[in-house]
Amino acid sequence: MFRRPHVLFQPAAQRHFLRGVRRMANVLRPTLGPFPRGVLVAPERGIGREPEWLDSGGLIARRMVRLADECADPGAMFVRHMVWRLHEEVGDGTATAAVMFHELLEQGMRSIAAGSDPMRLRRHLDALTEAICTALAAQAIPLEGRPQITRVAESLCVDTYIAATLGEVLDIMGAGGCIEVRSGLRPGIEREYVEGAVYESAILSPRFEVESTPRQIELEQAAVVISDLEVANSHDLLRAMELALAAGARALVLIVDHLSDEALALLEVNRRTGALPSFAVRVPGLRREEQIAALEDVAVLTGGIPLRREAGAMLSAITLAHLGQVRRAWANNTHVGLARGNGDPRTVRSRFETLRQAFESTDNPPTRRDLQQRIGRLNGGNAVVRVCGATAAETSAHIALVQRAVSVLRGALRSGVVPGGGAALLACRQAVHAASADRDGEAACAMWRRALAAPARVIVANAGYDAGAIIRMLDSLPAGHGFDVRSGRLTDMRCAGILDPVATLIAAVRAAGGSAALALTIEAQVYRRSPPASVEP
C-alpha cells in the first residue's frame, strides 16, 4: 500500500499499465477456443470452501478484484471491467476481446514509443474498428434449425449432451423465448416446456395450497380479475364472482395486491362447494414498473382491462369488460400460468411487435432482460432447463455455462453466425485499410492486423498446435476456410459446422478497439493510498 497518493507519468505509467493488462490477458487466454483450459480460483475467504474451476472469461474476471502488484492493478482492472461489461451484454467473447486488446496495446505502445501521436492513433483505431465490424457483419449467415444451433452450442459448452439439449430448446423457443435455467435433482441436464404465460408469483394464502401432487391448482375456462388492488370487502369480491359466472366462466383467477381474511373465506367457501373454483395470486413483479407491465400484458393476453389503484379503480366498479378469460390457468407456490387467453390476436400481435422493437432499440442490459421476458411470455411458452452436477460447485458451474450459452445462442439467432470465429476475424484483415496514408494510420492498420490474428493464434496454441505455422497456412486459404482444431485439418468452416455468433465477435471487436484507443491516450496514473477493491464496472 502506498503511504500517500502516488502519481506516475510516462513512460513508467504505460509500462505498469501494460504489465497489469498482460497479467489479466494471460489469465483469460487459456479459456479461448473449443479446447479451453480451466482456471482455478481460490475462495476469497472462509476455510473449507471449494476452489472454483472456471472456463468463462467473464466469471474469471469477476473473481479478480485486485492484484497484489499495486502498480499493475489499474491495468488489470481496466481489462476486468471491459470483459465484465462484455459478459453482461453478450455473455461471451471475453477472452477474444482481452487477447485483441492486449495485442493492440502492446503494438500501440511500441508505436507511440517510436513517435506516433496517441490522439491521431486513437482516431484511426476507432475508424478501423467500425470497418472491421462491417466486414464481420458482411460474413454473417442466418442460424437456422436444430442441427446448426446444436453445433454452435457445442462450440460454447463442449459437452455434446448439453449442446444437444440447448439445440432443441433454442430451436423451439427461438431468440425471444422464455428460458429459465435452474438447478435440478438428477445429475445431467433435463428440459421441460410449460405452456402459456408464466409469472413468478405466490399464491396469496396458505389456504389455497394444495395437498395433491404435483402441488398445483388447475382451472379451466377461467375469468381473470387483473388488478393491483387490496381487496378488503367480500361484497366487492362477490360482484366479481357473479360477473364471472354471468360471463360463462367456470372458474376465477384473482390477481390482486392483498386479500382480506373475509375475502379469502368467501373464495374458499365457493372453491370447496364447487360453485366457483378459484385461486388468488399476488401481482407478479417486485418493482412497480414490472408490476404495471405484467398487468398490461395479462390484460392483452386475456382480453381484460386492468384495475389499477393509481387510476382510482375499485373492485366494486368492476364490469364484464374488465374480466379477462383464459382456457387454462394454474398456480403453485411460486408460479402462476395463464394459457390460451381470450385476448384479440391482433392486439397480441401488435403488443408483441411493439415490445420487439423496444428490445431492438435499447442497449441497456436490465431493460433488455425485462423486455425479453415480456416477449417470451406473450410468445406463449416457457422452457425450464434443469442442470445438476455431482457437487454443488459443478452444478453452479454448469448453470453458469448453460446461462451463458443460452445468452450467446439468442444473439446468434438474432444476428446470425460466421464460419469460425478465429477464421472470420482473420478474414477481416482485408478490410483494414488506413483512411489516410500517414504514419499513424499505417501504424493503426498494422496494430489491428496483428490483433485480428491473435485469437486464431491462441485458439490453435490452446489446442496444442504450432500457431505460427498454421497461421501462415491460413493466409493462403480462400474466405470461409480455417483450421479445425478438433480434427487438426484445414477445412471449409461452414461445411464443417464450425460457426460462431457474429454479434459476440462484433461486441468483442468494439470492446477491444474502443478500450485500446482509450488506453493509449493515458498520460499519467494516480495510485490512491488505500485503493478500493474493484467491484462493479
Next chain:
Amino acid sequence: MNIASDEPDPVYALAATPNGTLFAGRRSGLFIAANGTGWTSLPVEATPSAASSITALAVMPQGDAVFVGGYGYVARLTASGALQRVSVLPRPLPLVTALVVSPDYARDGVVLAGTAEDGVFRSIDHGEHWAPWNIGLLDHRIIDLALSPAFAVDDTVFAATETGVFSSVNGGRSWRMSAFPRDDDPALCLAASPCSAQDVTVYAGTEGGALLVSRDKGRSWCEMPGVATDGQPINALVCIDATTLIAGLADRLLLIEGILDPCPRVVQETACQSITALTCLVPAPDTLVAIVGSADGQITRLRLR
C-alpha cells in the same frame, strides 16, 4: 349426391382414400361412401362429449386408415370404417377444426390437430397421446393446417388463423408469424403444392376472396394474379399437382391451371352453393373428379376433366 335430412346438416370435412372410398364429416356424424356410391353412417363411440359432429378428417398416407376429429377427441378408423381408437384431447376439451398426418407417419407417428380456440395439438405416437404446442402461435383460432410435401425432412407445417398464416419448421412445436399481406382477412384454407419439396409452395384462401401464394416456406405471401373471386370467401383449396389448383368459393368451384406461371388462368368455373369442404379423386390419369360438400348438406360429384 345428397343425404336426406330434415335439419340443415352442413358438411364440415371431406376426405378420399387412394382407392376411392370417401368420408364425410357432418354435424350429424361420420359418413362413408365406398367406391363413391351410397353414403352410410358410421358411429364414433366412446367420445368425451355428446355432440356427434365430425369437424375434421385426414387420411393416412398409405390410405389404410383415417383420422376423424370432433369435440374434444381424435379417433382413428380403418379405411373400411371400423373404429380403432378414440383419443381424448387434454382438458379443457377443444373443438378439432383441422387434422394432418405426417407423410412419414409409419416412422415418426406425427399427427397434428388444429382447434377452434386452443391452438395446435401434436401427437408423436400415432395419435394416442396429445399435447398442446402453441409457442409463438399468437392466434389460437386455427381454421386449417397444411403440411409441407417434404415434412419428413423439413418438418414444415402451416396454420391458417383469423389473423393470417403461421408456420413451423420444427414439426409444429413452435410457430412464427408470416408476413401475411392481409391482417384483417382471416385465412380460411391452405394447400401445399405436392411437387414443391425444395421451396415448399403453399396457397392460402381468405375470407375476403384473396388467393395468396408463398414460395418460401410461408415467410412471405403475395396475391395470385388472374383469379377473380369477386370478393367471395375461398373456403377450400386442393392442389392437384404442380400446375393445377381447385378453389371452392362460397358460390362456385374454380379449376385453376398454370399456377406456376406469372399469370395463372381459371379454365373451368362451376356454380355451387356455399362450399364448405372439398376433396378430389383422380380415378384415371386424365380424369379429375371434385367432391364438394356444402353448408346445406349437399355432397356433389363434379367431373372437372
